[in-house]
Amino acid sequence: MHKDIREILFTEDEIAERVAQIGGELTDKYSKLVAEGESVVLVCVLRGAAIFMADLARATEVPMEMDYMAVSSYGSGAKSSGVVRIVKDLTASIEGKHVIVAEDILDTGLTLQFLIENLQTRNPASVEVVSLLRKNVKGQAPIRCLQIGFECPDEFIVGYGLDYAERYRNLPYIGVLRPEVYR
Numbered sequence: 001m002h003k004d005i006r007e008i009l010f011t012e013d014e015i016a017e018r019v020a021q022i023g024g025e026l027t028d029k030y031s032k033l034v035a036e037g038e039s040v041v042l043v044c045v046l047r048g049a050a051i052f053m054a055d056l057a058r059a060t061e062v063p064m065e066m067d068y069m070a071v072s073s074y075g076s077g078a079k080s081s082g083v084v085r086i087v088k089d090l091t092a093s094i095e096g097k098h099v100i101v102a103e104d105i106l107d108t109g110l111t112l113q114f115l116i117e118n119l120q121t122r123n124p125a126s127v128e129v130v131s132l133l134r135k136n137v138k139g140q141a142p143i144r145c146l147q148i149g150f151e152c153p154d155e156f157i158v159g160y161g162l163d164y165a166e167r168y169r170n171l172p173y174i175g176v177l178r179p180e181v182y183r
């Protein structure tokens with residue numbers, strides 16, 4: 001275990017198992033639509049969700065486009081301000097397509113709230129959200145998710161895409177950062 005990690009919450013194997021399950025659920029849900037000629041696009045919210053998206057795409061057995069968006073919250077605080085700006089938009093149109101948004105973590109929910117509303121204005125056939133983690137916090141925006149990987153405590157969590165000051169994203173597991181690292 002990395003010296004800056006206090007505790008591993010989800011091991012590499014546990015994550016792989018859960019991602020495989022979620023991929024199976026997506027395969028079940030979207031196979032028929034694709035067979036009927038509909039299009040599916042998996043949207044990654046950069047940068048945290050990149051690793052999750054890459055694994056989830058390979059665990060899902062339906063043909064799909066993969067596209068990427070990057071958003072940024074205004075404000076310098078550690079918590080989202082709720083004012084979200086698109087830093088990088090999708091490359092292709094999602095009109096008439098079934099969109100699956102892959103997120104790494106749902107915290108205040110404000111990022112996803114913005115994203116879902118924004119994507120809905122582009123006339124997709126549907127928009128669903130899959131979040132690897134959902135933090136157990138009060139006042140979280142009510143986001144309807146098709147699948148949640150794991151519920152997690154309100155701690156400073158890093159690894160498998162999640163960072164602190166751009167570090168730890170490449171840890172293969174999800175762990176709690178030692179407080180002395182960020183204090």
Ligand code: PRP
Pocket residue numbers: 045046047048049072073079080103104105106107108109110111112162163
């Ligand atoms: C994180 C995470 C989500 C968002 C969740 O992104 O990847 O997109 O915060 O927080 P919320 O539910 O409170 O809105 P971050 O802004 O840290 O960027 P990153 O993905 O590049 O790490």
